Amino acid sequence: MKNTFVTLARYQYSSEAQIVKGKLQSEGIPVFLVDQVLIDTDPLVSQAIGGIKLDVRQEDAARASAILEDIQNYSIDDAGNSLVCPNCNSDEVKVYTHIRDMRSFLPFLFSFLTFTLPIHTSYDYHCENCGENFNLDRD
Known part of the structure; x- marks a missing residue:
């Protein structure tokens, strides 16, 4: 079976993405942060490339979205x-x-x-x- 990933959220800063990643991983959902290293290297490009993308597997997307909605914004x-x-x-x-x-x-x-x-x-x-x-x- 081929893994398909879905971008659930985008973050300007690595610290924000890491907090949400930790929450989802504590719930047993594997998380992948796309462009994190690039933005950590040069934070000024964050908006230009669309921020750090929080990706999960498609089969985990519904559960991960529900968890994200529970996080206080x-x-x-x-x-x-x-x-x-x-x-x-x-x-x-x-x-x-x-x-x-x-x-x-x-x-x-x-x-x-x-x-x-x-x-x-x-x-x-x-x-x-x-x-x-x-x-x-x-x-």
């Missing part, structure tokens, strides 16, 4: 509870980073020019249900 707080939108009370909230002002731009520029990790990153949250953007001030 939305943000949680430090206690592991889902974040809730203050506008519509939906838990479909995702975190994103951005450069909004000079306070975040200057460290980004410094880290970009010196090839170091960002010193300051600003986090905001976006509700996919109502479109509200908000942040969590922890003063």
